[in-house]
Amino acid sequence: MIRHTMTRWGYSFAGPGTGRRAEVKASTAVTLSVILLGASSVLAGAGCGSDAATTPAQATAGLTFWQDVAPIYGAKCVKCHQDGGIAPFRLDTYADAKHNAAAELAQVSAGTMPPYFEKHDGTCGDFHAEDTLTADEKTTVLSWLVGPLAEGALAPLTPPPPPTLDGAIELATPVFSPVAQGGKLAAFDEYRCFPMDSPATANAFLTGYVVTPGNATIVHHVLGFIVDPAAPSSDGTSTNAAVMAALDAESPDRIGWPCFGAAGDNVEVSAVPVTWAPGQGVVTYPDGMGVPMRPTDKLVVQVHYNLSSPGSAGSSDTTRLGLRFADHVDRHLAFVLPDPFLDSLSKSPPDSLPPGQANATYTWTKTVRELGLDGVASVDLMAIMPHMHGRGVQQTVRAGSPGAMSCISELDKWNFHWQRFYTYRTQPRVTPDTTLEVTCDYDTSADTAPVLPGWGTQNEMCLPVMMIALPPGGP
Numbered sequence: 001m002i003r004h005t006m007t008r009w010g011y012s013f014a015g016p017g018t019g020r021r022a023e024v025k026a027s028t029a030v031t032l033s034v035i036l037l038g039a040s041s042v043l044a045g046a047g048c049g050s051d052a053a054t055t056p057a058q059a060t061a062g063l064t065f066w067q068d069v070a071p072i073y074g075a076k077c078v079k080c081h082q083d084g085g086i087a088p089f090r091l092d093t094y095a096d097a098k099h100n101a102a103a104e105l106a107q108v109s110a111g112t113m114p115p116y117f118e119k120h121d122g123t124c125g126d127f128h129a130e131d132t133l134t135a136d137e138k139t140t141v142l143s144w145l146v147g148p149l150a151e152g153a154l155a156p157l158t159p160p161p162p163p164t165l166d167g168a169i170e171l172a173t174p175v176f177s178p179v180a181q182g183g184k185l186a187a188f189d190e191y192r193c194f195p196m197d198s199p200a201t202a203n204a205f206l207t208g209y210v211v212t213p214g215n216a217t218i219v220h221h222v223l224g225f226i227v228d229p230a231a232p233s234s235d236g237t238s239t240n241a242a243v244m245a246a247l248d249a250e251s252p253d254r255i256g257w258p259c260f261g262a263a264g265d266n267v268e269v270s271a272v273p274v275t276w277a278p279g280q281g282v283v284t285y286p287d288g289m290g291v292p293m294r295p296t297d298k299l300v301v302q303v304h305y306n307l308s309s310p311g312s313a314g315s316s317d318t319t320r321l322g323l324r325f326a327d328h329v330d331r332h333l334a335f336v337l338p339d340p341f342l343d344s345l346s347k348s349p350p351d352s353l354p355p356g357q358a359n360a361t362y363t364w365t366k367t368v369r370e371l372g373l374d375g376v377a378s379v380d381l382m383a384i385m386p387h388m389h390g391r392g393v394q395q396t397v398r399a400g401s402p403g404a405m406s407c408i409s410e411l412d413k414w415n416f417h418w419q420r421f422y423t424y425r426t427q428p429r430v431t432p433d434t435t436l437e438v439t440c441d442y443d444t445s446a447d448t449a450p451v452l453p454g455w456g457t458q459n460e461m462c463l464p465v466m467m468i469a470l471p472p473g474g475p
């Protein structure tokens, strides 16, 4: 069932299956008293040079929405929280900000809005964190929220345009009604692959994408694989074109083919430029970088449908993809999706997580060569998108050599609904000999049996999606 789909490095490689779990635990409920405690301790810590006895009332004196808070909300919240934006309410008017103040206090003090969960205090990796709140901004916002919510003198905001991908070519997956496959590894899930013709009319480079599920309740992830139909299949016996035709013919009454492992059993993948999960938004690759695609290539789109929500059985979806191309780039990008926890399904018994533990941990260690990189001196890690399923709590990535490892990514508050690439400001450089150590922390308190890795709702993963820049001048 598991197919390793390592391809020639220098182009890209895909790890085996990359399923996602649908169910998430109810988000951590924070009681108001805890929130207020949290908020006042922030205030105390920031207390304008005075002692810890500074009260919220003193600290908030004089703060107004328009003069103090609106500039921060305008820069950090309104791209989503505006009329027609993706968030459920606006934050660009005083009335809306005041009306939702209790929720803003809860989210901002908990650090869950804006949705940015990568540690960025300089102790683990150096990330672009411009879209989260600075400590000062957080103090200002919380101070206003716990105070009398003064309005101040109107100074209207011009909402920034919601993010879009200019010049993108639009594709859509066929309307499809998924059926849960059942079993231990996909109880509520179907993974289906749909082949699409290359939107590139000449040799070109993909430089960004945006994925919009038609039915967000059932679409749990979307991967886009570039496949060269003329290339040999991964078992070497045939071509990709023949393998895909055979897969397609197995279920003539349904569109596409099953594909828990990458683009389908024995389909050799050249690159995985699209890796979408909920919360991601528009992805633009770093300037001057892209993934090569030819007019003769196919884009095989894998959609993970999850039918665990009540009433979702029988529903259908068509998912839109926007792809942006450039004629040339300076550096090729590759996407790596390693998950030795998932790979352990090929062992008997596979690795598993102990049930009934608030702190169940899984750690894997591999050299970058073992993950498929060879033949180049070094590559740069441009961005990272940690991925786990519903029991995930934290994911930490360390890199270096045994005995001299340093932290390069720590995702503190895992939330299935908010997955995105976190982009490095200083890129870790890795060589084939670099050791990667990935630790995933899970909460298995609600489980009574060991938790297996897998593709389905009830399984887990320990996967950092890595965006890697190959050396300039091409592979």
Ligand code: HEC
Binding pocket: 073, 076, 077, 078, 079, 080, 081, 086, 087, 088, 091, 100, 103, 104, 105, 107, 108, 113, 114, 115, 133, 417
């Ligand atoms: C990337 C888009 C985005 C940004 C930036 C963002 N939000 Fe949100 N926000 C959302 C979406 C979508 C939801 C609804 C889904 C959810 O709660 O996760 C939401 C929900 C909320 C909620 C309601 C949570 C609840 O109780 O249901 C609050 C309050 C909130 N955001 C405040 C803020 C504030 C304050 C900022 C800026 C400091 C901010 N958000 C920045 C997208 C965003």
